[in-house]
Amino acid sequence: MATQQRRERERAQRETLIVNAAREMAEADGWASVTVRKLADRIEYSQPVLYSHFAGRGAIVDAVALQGIAELTEVFRAARAGAAPGGELAALAQAYLDFSVGSPAVFEAIFTLAEGLPFGVDAPEVLKAAFAELFAVFAPLAGDRDPEAFTEVGWAALHGLAALGRDGRLRPDLLEQRLEIFLGLFAA
Amino acid sequence: MATQQRRERERAQRETLIVNAAREMAEADGWASVTVRKLADRIEYSQPVLYSHFAGRGAIVDAVALQGIAELTEVFRAARAGAAPGGELAALAQAYLDFSVGSPAVFEAIFTLAEGLPFGVDAPEVLKAAFAELFAVFAPLAGDRDPEAFTEVGWAALHGLAALGRDGRLRPDLLEQRLEIFLGLFAA
DNA sequence: CTCGATTGTCTAGCACTGCTAGAATTGTGC
DNA sequence: GCACAATTCTAGCAGTGCTAGACAATCGAG
Numbered sequence: 001m002a003t004q005q006r007r008e009r010e011r012a013q014r015e016t017l018i019v020n021a022a023r024e025m026a027e028a029d030g031w032a033s034v035t036v037r038k039l040a041d042r043i044e045y046s047q048p049v050l051y052s053h054f055a056g057r058g059a060i061v062d063a064v065a066l067q068g069i070a071e072l073t074e075v076f077r078a079a080r081a082g083a084a085p086g087g088e089l090a091a092l093a094q095a096y097l098d099f100s101v102g103s104p105a106v107f108e109a110i111f112t113l114a115e116g117l118p119f120g121v122d123a124p125e126v127l128k129a130a131f132a133e134l135f136a137v138f139a140p141l142a143g144d145r146d147p148e149a150f151t152e153v154g155w156a157a158l159h160g161l162a163a164l165g166r167d168g169r170l171r172p173d174l175l176e177q178r179l180e181i182f183l184g185l186f187a188a
Numbered sequence: 189m190a191t192q193q194r195r196e197r198e199r200a201q202r203e204t205l206i207v208n209a210a211r212e213m214a215e216a217d218g219w220a221s222v223t224v225r226k227l228a229d230r231i232e233y234s235q236p237v238l239y240s241h242f243a244g245r246g247a248i249v250d251a252v253a254l255q256g257i258a259e260l261t262e263v264f265r266a267a268r269a270g271a272a273p274g275g276e277l278a279a280l281a282q283a284y285l286d287f288s289v290g291s292p293a294v295f296e297a298i299f300t301l302a303e304g305l306p307f308g309v310d311a312p313e314v315l316k317a318a319f320a321e322l323f324a325v326f327a328p329l330a331g332d333r334d335p336e337a338f339t340e341v342g343w344a345a346l347h348g349l350a351a352l353g354r355d356g357r358l359r360p361d362l363l364e365q366r367l368e369i370f371l372g373l374f375a376a
Numbered sequence: 377c378t379c380g381a382t383t384g385t386c387t388a389g390c391a392c393t394g395c396t397a398g399a400a401t402t403g404t405g406c
Numbered sequence: 407g408c409a410c411a412a413t414t415c416t417a418g419c420a421g422t423g424c425t426a427g428a429c430a431a432t433c434g435a436g
Contacts, residue, residue, distance in 0.1 A: 037393080056395075148359070153366050160349075163299075223422065224423060224424080234387080235423090236386070
C-alpha cells in the first residue's frame with residue numbers, strides 16, 4: 001500500500017538524479033562525453049536502470065532540455081521583473097545571452113540536440129510558458145505589426161546573436177555595439 | 189615525374205568524391221547515418237583510405253561545411269546580382285532561407301557540426317567571402333551605425349529565422365509576416 | 377628485364393558506443 | 407518461512423571511429 005507510494009517517490013527522485021548528473025557531466029566535459037555507461041557509474045546503478053526511466057540516451061538529453069527551458073523561463077521572468085520601465089527588452093536580451101554562455105551545454109541541448117520535443121500545436125506547457133515570456137516583452141513593441149510574428153522575429157534575432165556568438169562566429173569586440181543595434185531596431 | 193602529378197590529380201579527385209558522397213548521404217538520410225564504413229563502401233575503398241585524406245570523420249564534415257560555405261557565397265552573389273535596386277535584402281533573405289530548407293544537411297554541417305573551422309582572425313578565405321557578401325547587402329542600410337556590427341546583427345536575425353524555422357520552432361503560417369517584419373526592421 | 381625499395385591499399389582488430397535478453401537478487405504478501 | 411513479484415545486474419550484441427601490421431602494386435636502379 002504505502003510502500004507503493006514510497007517506491008514511486010524514490011523512482012522520481014532517481015529520475016531527477018539522472019537528469020542532474022547528465023546535465024553536470026555535459027556542462028563539465030561536453031555532451032559527447034555523456035555516455036550511458038559513465039552516467040550509470042555516476043549514479044551508481046547499472047545501465048538497464050537508465051532504460052527503465054528513459055527510452056534511450058536521446059530521451060535523457062530531451063529531459064535536460066525540458067528542464068533547461070523551464071529554467072530559462074524563470075530567468076526571463078526574473079529579468080522582466082527586475083527591469084526598469086522601458087528596459088525590459090535590454091534585460092531580456094542580456095539574460096538570453098548570459099544563459100547561452102553560462103550554461104552552454106543546456107543551451108545546446110535545447111536548441112541543437114533535443115529531438116523528441118514536440119513544438120507545434122501540442123508543445124509542452126513549459127515551452128509555451130517560455131514563449132509567453134518573450135511575447136510579454138516583444139508584443140508591446142510591435143506597433144501595428146502582428147505581435148506574434150514580431151515576437152518570433154525578435155526571438156530569432158536574439159537567438160542568432162547567442163548561437164553565432166557562442167561558437168566564435170561574431171567579433172567579440174563588437175558585442176556591445178550589436179546589442180545596441182538590436183535594441184535600437186526592436187525598441188524603437 | 190609526370191606520374192607524380194597524375195597521382196596528385198587522382199588523389200584530389202578522390203577527395204572530392206569522398207566529400208560529395210558524404211554530402212549526398214547526409215542529405216539523404218541525415219548525418220548520423222554517415223559512418224566511415226558506409227562512406228568507404230560507397231566510394232569503393234577501404235576505411236583507412238579515408239584516413240589518408242582526412243584526420244577523421246569530423247574533418248570530412250568540416251570539408252562538406254567548407255564546400256557548403258563556398259556554395260552559399262555563390263548563392264548570395266547570385267541573389268544580389270539578380271535583385272531589383274532596393275530589393276537586395278529581400279533577395280538575400282530568401283536565398284538564405286531557401287538554402288536552409290533546400291540543403292538542411294549542409295546547413296547543419298556549417299552551423300552546428302563543423303568544429304575544426306577557424307573563425308576568428310585567420311578564417312579561411314571562402315568564409316570571409318561569405319561574410320563580405322552579407323556585408324555588401326547590410327552595410328548600405330546601416331546609416332550611422334557601425335556597418336560591421338549592423339551586418340552581424342542582420343546575419344544573426346536571418347540565421348535565427350532559418351535555424352528556428354528549420355526545426356519547427358516557429359509558426360509556419362507566419363513565415364511571410366516574419367519576413368516582412370524583418371525587412372521592415374533592417375531596410376528602413 | 378630483373379630485382380629491391382617505396383608507395384599505396386587492405387585485412388583484422390581494438391576500445392568504445394547505445395541498447396537488451398536473461399540470470400540473479402531483492403523485497404513483498406500470505 | 408515461503409512462494410511469488412518486482413527490481414537490478416551480468417553479460418553480450420551489433421555497430422561506431424580509428425589504427426597497426428600484412429599485403430600488393432608501382433617505381434627506379436642496375
